[in-house]
Amino acid sequence: MAVAIEAQELSKRYRIGQMQAAYGTLRDSLSRTAAGLLGRVEERETKELWALRDVSFNVREGEAIGVIGRNGAGKSTLLKVLTRITTPTSGRAVIRGRVGSLLEVGTGFNPELTGRENIFLNGSILGMKRREIQRKLDQIVEFSGVERFLDTPVKRYSSGMGVRLAFSVAAHLEPDILLVDEVLAVGDAEFQQRCLGRMEDFSGTGRTVVFVSHNMQAINQLCDRVIWLDGGEVQEDGDPSEVVTHYLHSASGSGSRITWPDDESAPGDDLVRLQSVRAVDEDGETIDTIDVRRPVGVELRYRVLRDGPPTFAKIKVHDRQGDLAFNALDTNAQWQESQSAGVYMSTAWIPPNFLNEGTTSIDVAVCTLRAPKLHQRAAKYDAVSFYVFDPGDGDSARGRFIGGHLRGVVRPLLDWTTERVE
Amino acid sequence: MTETRLKTPPEPSAPTQEPLEQPLRADRPTFTIRPAPRWPHLDVRELWHYREVLATIVWRDIVVRYKQTFLGIAWAVLVPALTAIVYILVFGKFAKFPAGDTAYPSLVIAGVIPMQYFSSAVTGSSLSLVTNLPLVTKVYFPRVLLPFAAVLAPIIDLLVALPVLLVLMAVYGTWPQGVQVIFAPLFIALALFTALGIGFLLSAANVRYRDVRYMIPVFLQILPLLSGVMYDVSQLPEKWQWILSLNPMTGVIAGWRWAILGASEPNWLQTLVGVGTCAVLFVIGLTVFRISEPRFADTI
Numbered sequence: 001m002a003v004a005i006e007a008q009e010l011s012k013r014y015r016i017g018q019m020q021a022a023y024g025t026l027r028d029s030l031s032r033t034a035a036g037l038l039g040r041v042e043e044r045e046t047k048e049l050w051a052l053r054d055v056s057f058n059v060r061e062g063e064a065i066g067v068i069g070r071n072g073a074g075k076s077t078l079l080k081v082l083t084r085i086t087t088p089t090s091g092r093a094v095i096r097g098r099v100g101s102l103l104e105v106g107t108g109f110n111p112e113l114t115g116r117e118n119i120f121l122n123g124s125i126l127g128m129k130r131r132e133i134q135r136k137l138d139q140i141v142e143f144s145g146v147e148r149f150l151d152t153p154v155k156r157y158s159s160g161m162g163v164r165l166a167f168s169v170a171a172h173l174e175p176d177i178l179l180v181d182e183v184l185a186v187g188d189a190e191f192q193q194r195c196l197g198r199m200e201d202f203s204g205t206g207r208t209v210v211f212v213s214h215n216m217q218a219i220n221q222l223c224d225r226v227i228w229l230d231g232g233e234v235q236e237d238g239d240p241s242e243v244v245t246h247y248l249h250s251a252s253g254s255g256s257r258i259t260w261p262d263d264e265s266a267p268g269d270d271l272v273r274l275q276s277v278r279a280v281d282e283d284g285e286t287i288d289t290i291d292v293r294r295p296v297g298v299e300l301r302y303r304v305l306r307d308g309p310p311t312f313a314k315i316k317v318h319d320r321q322g323d324l325a326f327n328a329l330d331t332n333a334q335w336q337e338s339q340s341a342g343v344y345m346s347t348a349w350i351p352p353n354f355l356n357e358g359t360t361s362i363d364v365a366v367c368t369l370r371a372p373k374l375h376q377r378a379a380k381y382d383a384v385s386f387y388v389f390d391p392g393d394g395d396s397a398r399g400r401f402i403g404g405h406l407r408g409v410v411r412p413l414l415d416w417t418t419e420r421v422e
Numbered sequence: 423m424t425e426t427r428l429k430t431p432p433e434p435s436a437p438t439q440e441p442l443e444q445p446l447r448a449d450r451p452t453f454t455i456r457p458a459p460r461w462p463h464l465d466v467r468e469l470w471h472y473r474e475v476l477a478t479i480v481w482r483d484i485v486v487r488y489k490q491t492f493l494g495i496a497w498a499v500l501v502p503a504l505t506a507i508v509y510i511l512v513f514g515k516f517a518k519f520p521a522g523d524t525a526y527p528s529l530v531i532a533g534v535i536p537m538q539y540f541s542s543a544v545t546g547s548s549l550s551l552v553t554n555l556p557l558v559t560k561v562y563f564p565r566v567l568l569p570f571a572a573v574l575a576p577i578i579d580l581l582v583a584l585p586v587l588l589v590l591m592a593v594y595g596t597w598p599q600g601v602q603v604i605f606a607p608l609f610i611a612l613a614l615f616t617a618l619g620i621g622f623l624l625s626a627a628n629v630r631y632r633d634v635r636y637m638i639p640v641f642l643q644i645l646p647l648l649s650g651v652m653y654d655v656s657q658l659p660e661k662w663q664w665i666l667s668l669n670p671m672t673g674v675i676a677g678w679r680w681a682i683l684g685a686s687e688p689n690w691l692q693t694l695v696g697v698g699t700c701a702v703l704f705v706i707g708l709t710v711f712r713i714s715e716p717r718f719a720d721t722i
Contacts, residue, residue: 014720081455082455083562084453084455084562085558085561085562086716086717086719086720087455087456087457088455088456088457089457090457091457092456092457093455094454094455095452095453096450097451098450098451099453101562103561107556107560107561108554108556108557108561110486112485112486112490113485113486117482120478121478121482124474124475124478125475125557125561125563126561130474176450
């Protein structure tokens with residue numbers, strides 16, 4: 001397969017001042033020059049920022065590439081360089097094919113113009129020919145669902161309508177290579193899904209897509225390969241679920257297992273000490289990511305130092321926003337009897353189709369019960385985390401909805417009955 | 423950048439509700455992205471490729487110009503007409519400026535119309551990059567198109583204002599004397615390229631220094647006095663005629679009067695000086711523009 005984009009050691013440097021003070025006044029510049037002439041340069045603002053540093057990669061024709069990374073990692077700068085909006089400081093990139101880019105929804109939309117006029121304006125600016133727009137006008141209008149307001153100035157539109165219209169124009173772009181920045185963040189979920197579907201169709205026809213997003217769901221679904229940028233450099237380049245997992249773990253701070261080498265350093269008191277905590281699948285393998293349709297086990301290993309009151313494990317599960325999803329405690333504990341010294345292992349099984357997508361983080365504790373209160377003997381906040389993903393095969397709680405996020409701390413698969421009653 | 427029709431059939435794709443129509447091109451244009459060159463050249467083929475974008479921007483500027491105004495396009499007539507009335511009263515009646523052998527009102531209006539065009543063109547093109555900021559930061563096309571579109575759009579105003587001139591010509595019986603009327607568009611072209619040269623220079627400067635916005639009105643208020651809008655330059659002492667001829671607009675207005683009103687022939691050597699200034703401005707403006715172009719999106 002031929003190469004569509006060949007980036008070789010692309011670097012882009014910004015001067016910090018250039019970014020902070022977006023523009024100076026002539027006076028600033030003159031006074032700085034004057035100060036320079038008089039030899040009174042105090043702190044020359046030579047702070048530099050490498051938005052991109054030696055970024056190299058190839059994209060084959062027909063490939064869909066996702067670009068992920070934290071804010072300021074260089075994702076948008078990379079797209080701006082590839083679309084020629086700005087030039088690299090060094091390095092080069094060879095692009096084979098007609099490039100279409102979508103860095104913003106509704107670029108150039110003019111509020112004074114009508115919906116129809118804006119379709120032509122926006123389409124042309126995004127690189128469509130007039131004839132092409134004319135031919136696709138009906139499709140674009142239908143896709144947007146704003147037929148009735150086609151001859152109304154866009155300033156009278158609700159913001160949702162404006163976005164839909166703008167997106168419809170963009171969805172009908174047909175370049176060889178499509179570069180898309182975080183644009184799925186706008187619009188309602190149903191519309192986002194249609195747009196994502198449209199992009200899948202697009203890459204299905206042998207066209208190349210480079211897609212920047214924070215929506216890991218969309219990245220997983222759409223991309224064949226993912227590039228993770230960090231600090232302007234390529235951190236990892238490879239299989240989507242792997243790269244996404246590593247990226248999410250770097251962001252969340254905890255991993256999928258934690259062990260303590262000895263009792264002294266481990267959390268706990270004179271009764272109990274933690275030894276390790278792991279997130280595991282049904283086969284007992286440590287996991288970073290889990291298919292939402294499979295169960296996850298949280299395995300605690302702890303040492304009971306002396307004979308004494310019975311201990312039991314407890315977990316506290318947080319969703320991707322850090323909101324508490326639920327607490328759960330080991331219900332097998334033999335309350336009435338005392339517990340002998342030794343190493344114990346408890347695993348809490350979280351059922352399949354229960355957690356919501358995204359990073360789940362888990363606090364663990366080993367407790368004793370001093371009725372009516374729980375007494376935490378050994379606790380570890382944010383002990384493990386893992387990423388729950390939905391491949392979107394249609395048999396999860398999502399059904400065939402693949403676009404946006406289904407909100408909620410949990411996302412159970414319910415039993416639905418639907419019948420025609422009239 | 424060529425668009426070649428498909429030579430091999432497209433890969434079969436899953437049927438969708440709205441099929442992607444345009445087939446994959448077998449022949450792909452190749453482009454290499456490199457660091458900005460020190461001395462950029464103007465890629466004329468690329469400009470040709472983007473001609474539809476230019477047309478769209480011009481069209482937008484024309485359509486938007488008088489949106490949500492009560493009088494609409496009538497302003498294209500009213501602005502030069504009202505300006506001319508003020509000039510005729512102040513400079514013709516009270517100050518008694520020299521009019522030469524032409525009726526003073528038609529002399530003034532024939533000066534005001536090209537000057538009005540020039541003002542719009544200079545203002546529009548100088549601010550073009552900043553007023554189109556979303557385009558500059560979010561989509562690629564040759565930036566040269568923005569100031570260029572801004573000098574093309576006000577031509578509509580000029581055409582709409584012409585009837586005022588025709589009315590005055592009828593009233594005072596000053597008609598074009600013959601074939602020289604075909605030179606009228608050429609003088610407007612001289613104004614256009616002068617405005618474009620200045621527009622290139624100032625729009626590039628305005629990306630960095632927003633001072634430009636405040637400088638332009640001052641410059642444009644003084645300019646009519648230095649261009650002979652309200653008087654006939656040939657009535658001045660010869661030394662002053664030569665100094666003023668450095669200003670291309672002096673040549674434009676004198677030439678336009680000759681072409682349209684049948685006024686006396688301009689001093690061609692002086693016109694040529696103006697053309698020279700225009701050429702120098704254009705080359706400097708374009709060079710500065712092209713050199714700063716790679717940084718527009720970063721600094722704007």
